[in-house]
Amino acid sequence: MANSINRKIATTYFISGRKMTTVAIVGVLLGISIFIFMNSLSAGFDRQSSESFFKTTAHIRIYKDDVLSVPLQPENENSVLIVNPKVVPTKNTIDNPEEILALVKQHSDVIVAFPQVNTPVFYNNGKSQIAGTTIGFPPVEGNQLYKIENFMVQGAVQNLEMNRNGIIIGSGIADRMNLNTGDNLSITSSKGVNLNLTVVGIFQTNNSREDKSKSYVNLALAQQLLREGNTYITDINVNVTDPNKAPAIAEELSTITGYKAEDWKAANAAYMAASKMRKIVITFISFTLLIVSCFGIYNILNMTVSQKINDIAILKAIGFNGKDVVRIFVYQALTIGMIGVVLGVGFAMILVNILSHVYIGGDIGNFPIGFEPLVFLKGILVGFFITFLAGYVPARKAAKVDPVSIFRK
Amino acid sequence: MILEVKNIEKFFHDPVEFKVLNDISFGVEKGEFLTLVGKSGCGKSTLLYILSTMDTEYKGQLIIDGENVTSYGQDQLAAIRNEKIGFIFQFHYLLADFTCLNNIMIPALKLGKLSKEEIEYKAMEKLRMLDMTDQALKPASKLSGGQQQRIAIARALINDPLIIMGDEPTGNLDSKNTQVVFEILQELAHEKGQTIIAVTHDNDFAKASDRTIIMSDGQIVRGE
Ligand SMILES: Nc1ncnc2c1ncn2[C@@H]1O[C@H](COP(=O)(O)OP(=O)(O)OP(=O)(O)O)[C@@H](O)[C@H]1O
Ligand SMILES: [Mg+2]
Secondary structure, eight states: OHHHHHHHHHHHHHHHTHHHHHHHHHHHHHHHHHHHHHHHHHHHHHHHHHHHHTTTOOSEEEEOOOOBOOOSSOOOSSOOOOOOOOBOOOOOSOSOHHHHHHHHHHSTTEEEEEEEEEEEEEEEETTEEEEEEEEEEOHHHHHHHHOGGGGEEEEOTHHHHHOTTEEEEEHHHHHHHTOOTTOEEEEEETTOOEEEEEEEEEEOOSOHHHHTTEEEEEHHHHHHHTTOOTTOOOEEEEEESOGGGHHHHHHHHHHHHSSEEEEHHHHTHHHHHHHHHHHHHHHHHHHHHHHHHHHHHHHHHHHHHHHTHHHHHHHHHTTOOHHHHHHHHHHHHHHHHHHHHHHHHHHHHHHHHHHHTOEEETTTEEOSOOOOHHHHHHHHHHHHHHHHHHHHHHHHHHHTOOHHHHHTO | OOEEEEEEEEEEOSSSOEEEEEEEEEEEOTTOEEEEEEOTTSSHHHHHHHHTTSOOOOEEEEEETTEEOTTOOHHHHHHHHHHHEEEEOSSOOOOTTSBHHHHHHHHHHHHTOSOHHHHHHHHHHHHHHTTOGGGTTSBGGGSOHHHHHHHHHHHHHTTOOSEEEEESTTTTOOHHHHHHHHHHHHHHHHHHOOEEEEEOSOHHHHHHSSEEEEEETTEEEEOO
């Protein structure tokens, strides 16, 4: 009851001060909608770039790192050692791939792990040749990681499983050599091995350079192209449940296996730096806007309190205490906040919707922005928080008004 | 005794140190109609603000309804004002954004002892008493000075306070309405046992009251 009178007074002030409250609401609306919009943009960019990233990159790659030579004798007080460390010429293969693979698969966060061998090849077409790379892997697991099936325009990934001499080629290669599934294609490796393979599938990504050079074969075939046995494995690719946890998991895998395990973030430091910078800029701008709109509300509520200073004195004289006065003005702020947030969320949805229908083309397609519930939730919470804060400070001031000093004026 | 002050002293420090109230002591009985007179600037309003618990910067003791409220905190004092004291200001202070009826109802809604309907009924009763029913739904800001003062009186009465304090409660009223208000206050004192403490410049008003305290330069010169 006593609270409802506070609310009634707040509502009356809210209505009688329509003009100022409208301005404050518009302030919240703009602040929140742009905050949500910018953060959706950031989330969209992240999602887009990691998606296009993981088309060609595993979360973690395990391989044998180069080892530097170390001096045989340690340096001591009497002798100065001049060293010239060099990369020790060892094989760059994983010695016991089966064992390592089993170890990796035991890790609870690992979804898929498989060995891969890449080799440069020539695709022969009569007298002309196209240079490219072929990737050898177990087709089922490979597809699970690279999601090749999403890009198949002819044939299927499973065909590779059934046809040991099959090859899946990019659409660029197929176009230039006029190939369809079922046709034969001869390839030559850097080791001079020449093989006659059957095209079992054609893929097309948004990246034409890849489409013009890349192909997939069975692991054994790639090993054969390199004149190596079936234990020749250079890389093990690993995908984990949460790509963002890859660095920590990579470290664990590295200690478990004794080989270098490199996560995608470390492997693409330059890209990560750019994305981090973009994130910082977006966060910075959206928070600046938020602070501006926060000051707007603060200013308006401050003005309301100054205008109502006589009323506050009267209310205190007739028995309202400091807490009641705080509540009256905080209610007012929160009403502004609520309306502003609701409209702001609506406006943000419209902005996101419009932008998500803008076609960019190339690798991206439509603008990479979508409805991110978490971002909206964050926007709503932030909206209430700033209006509360912007209302609480002037309300505290109002609560401290000394009625006698007002009446004496 | 419903209200008692002992050795009240008050200083103003700005612009120069200045003793406004000097050793004020007196008591008021329940149901008494007391008036306070004195030259302009002698400290009547200042004393009344202390009696009403709004001003807490003073020396001495203030006892209301048997409670020594001198050392009470602001929240406790606010509750006492709400329930036990009705205040009519020297300059009619109403909430401009509310209707007259709402202005009168607010202290009762704050007290929260009656339902909204009961409060509204009571408020209308007070308005009728002051011949103001036709103004009930007008915004307070659209009334004349005298009308505003009558609304302020109705508001002071709404919670049936033990003590009604007025700083020139009839200052803006014509002689007819002054007479009406005087009679209302007298009736409240004598029939309902509510205590009235009113500052006035009106000699007839003072003479008709039960007792008059005369102040001069911050001291009581007669009527303790
Ligand atoms: N805030 C203040 N600071 C300093 N002096 C003040 C302050 N308020 C009032 N005074 C002084 O205190 C004295 C008493 O003022 P008060 O308002 O109590 O007089 P009053 O008896 O009510 O006069 P009136 O009949 O004109 O209303 C006056 O001399 C006034 O100038
Ligand atoms: Mg005065």
